[in-house]
Amino acid sequence: MQNFVLENPTKIIFGRDTIGQIGPETATFGKKVLLVYGRSSVKKNGLFDQTMDSLQETGLSVIEHGGVRSNPVLSHAREGIELAKKERIEVICALGGGSVIDSAKAISAGALVEHDVWQFFKGKKSIKKTIPLTCVLTLAAAGSEMNGGMVITNEKTDQKFGTGNKLLHPNVSILDPTATFTVPPNYTAYGAVDAIAHILEFYFTTRDPATPVQDRFMEGLVINIMESCDRVLINPENYAARADLMWCATLALNGWTAAGLGLVGFPMHMIEHSLSALYNVPHGAGLSVVVPAWMKYQAEQNPTKFSQFAERVFQISAKNDSEKASAGIRQLTGWFHKSGSPTSLAELKIPVTDIPNISENALKLAKIWRLRDYDQKMIEEILLLCADS
Amino acid sequence: MQNFVLENPTKIIFGRDTIGQIGPETATFGKKVLLVYGRSSVKKNGLFDQTMDSLQETGLSVIEHGGVRSNPVLSHAREGIELAKKERIEVICALGGGSVIDSAKAISAGALVEHDVWQFFKGKKSIKKTIPLTCVLTLAAAGSEMNGGMVITNEKTDQKFGTGNKLLHPNVSILDPTATFTVPPNYTAYGAVDAIAHILEFYFTTRDPATPVQDRFMEGLVINIMESCDRVLINPENYAARADLMWCATLALNGWTAAGLGLVGFPMHMIEHSLSALYNVPHGAGLSVVVPAWMKYQAEQNPTKFSQFAERVFQISAKNDSEKASAGIRQLTGWFHKSGSPTSLAELKIPVTDIPNISENALKLAKIWRLRDYDQKMIEEILLLCADS
Numbered sequence: 001m002q003n004f005v006l007e008n009p010t011k012i013i014f015g016r017d018t019i020g021q022i023g024p025e026t027a028t029f030g031k032k033v034l035l036v037y038g039r040s041s042v043k044k045n046g047l048f049d050q051t052m053d054s055l056q057e058t059g060l061s062v063i064e065h066g067g068v069r070s071n072p073v074l075s076h077a078r079e080g081i082e083l084a085k086k087e088r089i090e091v092i093c094a095l096g097g098g099s100v101i102d103s104a105k106a107i108s109a110g111a112l113v114e115h116d117v118w119q120f121f122k123g124k125k126s127i128k129k130t131i132p133l134t135c136v137l138t139l140a141a142a143g144s145e146m147n148g149g150m151v152i153t154n155e156k157t158d159q160k161f162g163t164g165n166k167l168l169h170p171n172v173s174i175l176d177p178t179a180t181f182t183v184p185p186n187y188t189a190y191g192a193v194d195a196i197a198h199i200l201e202f203y204f205t206t207r208d209p210a211t212p213v214q215d216r217f218m219e220g221l222v223i224n225i226m227e228s229c230d231r232v233l234i235n236p237e238n239y240a241a242r243a244d245l246m247w248c249a250t251l252a253l254n255g256w257t258a259a260g261l262g263l264v265g266f267p268m269h270m271i272e273h274s275l276s277a278l279y280n281v282p283h284g285a286g287l288s289v290v291v292p293a294w295m296k297y298q299a300e301q302n303p304t305k306f307s308q309f310a311e312r313v314f315q316i317s318a319k320n321d322s323e324k325a326s327a328g329i330r331q332l333t334g335w336f337h338k339s340g341s342p343t344s345l346a347e348l349k350i351p352v353t354d355i356p357n358i359s360e361n362a363l364k365l366a367k368i369w370r371l372r373d374y375d376q377k378m379i380e381e382i383l384l385l386c387a388d389s
Numbered sequence: 390m391q392n393f394v395l396e397n398p399t400k401i402i403f404g405r406d407t408i409g410q411i412g413p414e415t416a417t418f419g420k421k422v423l424l425v426y427g428r429s430s431v432k433k434n435g436l437f438d439q440t441m442d443s444l445q446e447t448g449l450s451v452i453e454h455g456g457v458r459s460n461p462v463l464s465h466a467r468e469g470i471e472l473a474k475k476e477r478i479e480v481i482c483a484l485g486g487g488s489v490i491d492s493a494k495a496i497s498a499g500a501l502v503e504h505d506v507w508q509f510f511k512g513k514k515s516i517k518k519t520i521p522l523t524c525v526l527t528l529a530a531a532g533s534e535m536n537g538g539m540v541i542t543n544e545k546t547d548q549k550f551g552t553g554n555k556l557l558h559p560n561v562s563i564l565d566p567t568a569t570f571t572v573p574p575n576y577t578a579y580g581a582v583d584a585i586a587h588i589l590e591f592y593f594t595t596r597d598p599a600t601p602v603q604d605r606f607m608e609g610l611v612i613n614i615m616e617s618c619d620r621v622l623i624n625p626e627n628y629a630a631r632a633d634l635m636w637c638a639t640l641a642l643n644g645w646t647a648a649g650l651g652l653v654g655f656p657m658h659m660i661e662h663s664l665s666a667l668y669n670v671p672h673g674a675g676l677s678v679v680v681p682a683w684m685k686y687q688a689e690q691n692p693t694k695f696s697q698f699a700e701r702v703f704q705i706s707a708k709n710d711s712e713k714a715s716a717g718i719r720q721l722t723g724w725f726h727k728s729g730s731p732t733s734l735a736e737l738k739i740p741v742t743d744i745p746n747i748s749e750n751a752l753k754l755a756k757i758w759r760l761r762d763y764d765q766k767m768i769e770e771i772l773l774l775c776a777d778s
Contacts, residue, residue: 001404001629001632001636002404003404003405004404005400005401005402005403006403007400008397011394012394012396014394014648015390015391015393016392212633213613213636216610219605219609220605220608223605224601224602224605227601228601240390243649244390247390247602247649256645259401259403260636
């Protein structure tokens with residue numbers, strides 16, 4: 001196990017009928033609230049009204065900043081920052097999934113500085129203070145509700161960049177599984193794939209060969225994500241299944257699994273970010289294509305950990321590590337496919353002839369994330385494995 | 390999954406060569422420190438000097454309060470409270486295992502009130518504020534380094550009582566696995582059993598029949614505790630094994646596994662507390678006797694969860710739940726025994742004729758902890774199962 005510092009100050013309020021607590025919780029940080037949300041779905045399913053009612057009944061003054069799209073864009077975050085500055089916002093409330101929460105985080109950091117918020121993402125400036133943030137989560141996927149990360153797409157430069165800081169942890173996040181009852185099957189599956197991808201980035205990229213405590217925690221999460229997603233896809237209003245899936249997605253990226261792993265990379269995300277940035281595919285759908293290809297590529301180099309994964313997650317027994325690894329990757333890919341998540345570039349309607357362009361874009365992020373093992377050729381080889389499922 | 394609120398503000402600094410950070414970390418809370426510690430071992434193994442040097446080099450003024458014994462007693466905590474009041478202590482630093490940290494917690498709460506600290510344990514008063522607390526952990530066992538619980542024995546009334554409060558979370562805990570290199574084999578095993586017992590209390594007493602996420606997390610921890618303890622017993626200076634064991638013991642009782650389980654009881658601890666209070670047996674040794682007996686008693690009533698435990702932790706396949714459950718309990722008991730931890734009252738030199746007296750003592754705690762299912766007859770029956778291993 002590697003040395004680590006772990007500090008996660010986010011207060012989680014989890015369960016049924018908890019959304020009404022957003023007003024009192026938000027009020028502990030200030031009176032003037034910026035309510036950040038997405039598009040029409042939260043107005044249709046009643047979550048907007050529940051949140052707004054609770055904020056207003058607590059006596060808070062609410063300014064709205066709606067319209068965050070999936071793969072949230074910089075221009076919209078910048079508008080939020082201007083609004084927060086103009087209105088002297090004291091606390092931000094995010095109602096949505098990872099895209100909304102990440103936009104709210106960008107606003108919470110950007111509204112307290114004079115320079116442009118993109119400087120944080122380019123690593124030119126570091127975050128020193130943020131406006132307090134509360135969340136009502138509506139999608140089991142990104143994990144942003146309990147971590148200090150955020151990802152934004154600069155739509156002018158086709159760059160999807162992320163950054164992290166302890167101060168970006170939400171102060172309070174409300175996780176009511178019923179808020180995800182109306183998430184359609186494909187987005188439910190993309191969310192599950194996203195959460196699995198987060199775990200696999202840690203699981204397979206740690207350079208510590210001995211992380212048994214974290215390994216078993218992560219293997220358990222992957223099993224639970226698949227099982228709970230299966231149950232949700234049969235009955236979208238299965239509370240227990242929605243609850244398991246929601247909590248697993250949070251645990252996948254809240255720092256608990258990663259503690260002790262040392263330096264890890266996010267190579268699958270590095271490649272996927274280019275798919276999202278260039279083609280605006282849903283993040284989970286893009287990962288669903290990249291993850292199997294990346295696993296195949298890596299397992300050929302070193303099958304040991306992939307073999308352990310196959311054995312413990314899918315109970316695969318085979319003659320050797322290499323066979324076990326391959327069988328495990330096939331099982332996982334099969335599960336993605338069965339759940340309605342794409343497993344090839346073809347399914348995303350991305351032509352193979354675009355691969356040089358995608359890899360060129362991805363390489364920029366590889367450099368920023370210091371994924372030194374990844375040159376353009378290697379990224380192209382992985383993308384070629386994405387061509388067919 | 391049941392509704393829950395999760396908030397764990399403790400900052401964990403984990404790893405090699407981290408003890409030197411105790412000075413700077415402690416200094417963020419004040420200048421006048423009460424250093425709480427146990428008996429001679431920390432002076433012999435150099436941990437006292439390392440801690441004291443770091444505190445003093447940071448310019449802190451240190452008052453000592455040593456001599457905490459295992460199963461820490463109320464009188465000694467009261468002395469610490471008087472000292473903290475007299476010296477106007479601003480921050481407390483605990484150097485030790487659960488006993489020392491729990492004593493420090495009692496002082497941190499008791500020094501800020503006029504009434505006696507035992508009122509908190511009797512549930513007559515609630516904790517409203519505490520003196521900040523930093524810890525250097527020296528034993529993988531109790532989990533007190535990352536939770537809001539404390540247990541103290543009132544040696545005049547033979548009562549070993551515990552209480553919990555969010556404010557009792559240490560502000561910072563330093564977990565350096567090398568600090569446990571000199572823990573002798575028997576106490577290493579008792580610590581492992583203590584951590585396993587914490588997990589099993591959650592695992593088997595939750596009334597929610599469907600907690601798959603938490604179940605797999607807990608099963609993984611039990612496997613890892615046994616595996617890492619085995620490695621430590623072969624080589625006490627195996628860093629990786631000490632690290633795995635230390636982190637597992639913290640995770641066993643830091644709220645992560647329990648989140649979503651709803652109301653749980655601590656019946657095994659309830660019974661063990663009487664063994665510690667009446668005979669001053671090490672807490673983990675007492676649990677090592679009570680756990681198998683309690684499991685046998687409960688598995689007879691409802692073997693389902695015990696069967697799952699046997700299957701997933703020990704890969705036991707048997708015809709029916711009942712057989713699987715029994716085989717799992719035998720395996721666990723065998724592991725306790727093999728590790729040098731007692732599995733019968735006889736090994737603790739407690740005569741069977743004392744059972745009525747022990748159960749009478751335990752019943753008092755059962756009432757305070759609201760373990761309503763437990764009457765004196767039932768506690769006696771479990772204790773009778775403790776008679777022989």
